[in-house]
Amino acid sequence: MNRPEMKPKSMFRLNRNRLVLCVGLSAAALCSNANADGGPVPDLPIVPASTVTQDVPPPKQPTPRAEGAQRTATASRASANNALAGLNVSSDSAIMVEPGVxxxxxxxxxxxxxxxxxxxxxxxMTSSLSTGSGDACGEICIKDNVVYVTTDSKKPVTLSxxxxxxQDAAIMMTLVPKDVPPRELQLELKNGSMGGLQFGSKKAESWEESQPYVDxxxxxxxxxxxxxxxxxYTLHQAESxxxxxxxxxxxxxxxxxxxxxxGHHFDVAIGVAKNTSNGPVEVRETACGSxxxxxxxxxxxxxxHPGDKTEVYVAVSRSMGGGKPTTQRPSLVR
Structure with missing residues (x-):
């Protein structure tokens, strides 16, 4: 009696950590008789490599447009890095500034x-950021003596x-945007830079003149x-x-x-007095009179008492005549 012809079948069997590919009836029988405890497994027929790659679609190749966009993004990052290269970027919160520097x-x-x-x-003054108009703030907003800056730019921005x-004294700033938390920068004019500058504040003038002189x-x-x-009023470091x-x-x-x-009418110097004697001393205001x-x-x-300290405040009347210019003609004889 002829047995019906059976088509070969493929099956997988895991023996310990080995994956055995069984092809055909005889191979299936051998696989089924393999010992579960990892006994010897008879040699199996070689399977063509096309078996695991059949009907698998080829990998997609990047389109020329995508390649161009990638090159553009890489070039933009390189350009931004080149723009920042060589810059001595300060991370300090207090920055000493000097007009013209x-x-x-x-x-x-x-x-x-x-x-x-x-x-x-x-x-x-800036050509990099928008300033808004009226009470509406753009990327720059000014409140009293504070300038607020908000920008999404990846390139350095400049301010004057x-x-x-x-216009006789200006501070030039280059601001480098980074992925850091919001920052506050205290801009202090370098010692000696404000000696001849007389800035009067309208708010200080209004506050000073709203009450009697002594008050x-x-x-x-x-x-x-x-x-x-x-x-x-504005607070600064002492000027020599x-x-x-x-x-x-x-x-x-x-x-x-x-x-x-x-302020507007007054300039207050704040210092420290210390007793260097062997006994108590009363601070006399006339010691600073002029x-x-x-x-x-x-x-x-x-x-x-000996060794004690206290703060001393000396208010000087200011002349708002404009102060001396910051640019002077050099003398020919001295």
Whole structure:
């Protein structure tokens, strides 16, 4: 009796960590008789490589357009890296600036950044960012002496900062957007840069003139003692060219490492007095008196014991005549 013809079948059998491909009836029988404990497995027929590649579609090749877009993106990244190469980008929060010298600093890309300027009413010139109009802010927004900058640019942007209506002193800034949290930059004019600059604030002028002269000085010193900045005033480091002179036996005065607070009618120097004698000494306001001094006060102590320190405030009346120019003609004889 003839047995019906059976077509070969393919099957897989896993023996320990080996995958055995069984093809045909005889091979299937051999596979079924293999020992489960990893005994010897008879040799199997060779299977053509086309068995595992049959009906498998070929890999897709990138289109010329995709290749061009990839090259463009790579070139853009390389161009941005080249633009930043060689720049000494500052990551400091306090930056010493000087009129006419460009400073480079990092800001946050896509987030709000604060630039606290030394100008009471700053004015911004830029060709890289939008400034908006009226009360609507663009990428640049100005509030009192603070300039807010927000940009999604991947390239450095440039700013020129100056006091409104004054072109004799400007700060040049190059801002490098980076993927960092929002930043605040305190821009401080380098020592000696503000000696001849007389900037008056309209807000400070309004606050000073809204009350009697003596009351203005009293409230001015009170706010300084409370570690506050009066309305319209700006805080700076001490200027060596405009330090007050105080002399009193038993006391030393240090204004060089102090602060300077600028308003419209008043310029306040903030320093420290120290008792270097062997006994108590009372701080006398007349020790800092001069023709331009409007008022003097000390806080929190007026009587200092040996080694004690206290802050000293010296308010000087300012002349808003415009100050000396920053560019001068060199003399031919000196």
């Amino acid at each position: 460009t400073q480079i600093a990092a800001i946050s890309r896509g987030h709000l950044n604060r630039l606290v300027t030394p100008f009471p009413t700053p004015e911004v 900062l100056n006091e409104a209506g004054r 203005t000085l009293t409230h001015l010193f009170r706010q300084i003692a409370l570690n506050e900045v009066p309305q319209g 060219g405009v330090l007050p002179v105080c002399r009193q036996p038993g006391l030393t005065f240090d204004f060089r490492h102090g602060q300077r607070m600028l 023709q331009q001094v409007a008022a003097v006060a000390s806080w929190p102590k007026n009587v200092l």
